[in-house]
Amino acid sequence: MKALFPPGHCRTPFYIRGKRGRILDLVDVEPDPEERAYGRSGLPAVPVWRVVFDQHELWPDYRGPDRDRVVVGIFEPWLEPLEDGG
């Protein structure tokens, strides 16, 4: 995930920015909500992906089992490939 922290309306929660996740599947292609929030069309529409994160990746002090995960819907402009190609 991109580690971006702009002042405006964001549809990506703070707690996953800059974190590593894995794409599960495509949810839909939708107008960009970060454009629509300011009265613009949000077109062209952007893909929305379901991305899975390990809870241990998100929360350093997480005490649950290693298999615990969270799935978040992500608009594609927030994604970036991992540097190690993983």
Next chain:
Amino acid sequence: MRRHHDMGGLPAGPVERSEHEHAPWEKKVDAILRLLVAKKIMTLDELRRGIEELGPGAYDELSYFERWIRSIANILLEKGVVTVRELALAIEAAEARRAAAEACPKTVAAP
């Protein structure tokens, strides 16, 4: 920087899981929003942006539907759908109706 409303994962109290009744005014706020969205006057994304822009004080002090109607009012002002003056007069008229209703409560049938 994290914005105030973006509080996922922060420490918080217990989750209230019981169902609760909505007050008539809350249902009205929901209906107003649905109409505005259906008529393409505003979007849910604008509603969310307006709620986020209320700022930390109002965000914490207002209830869920109070945040909605504050955001709706601000977005409609921005878009020129209503003017500050129209809103002021409508609020004044609503307060007068409420005062009148409280001064003259509905009669209830004797048991």
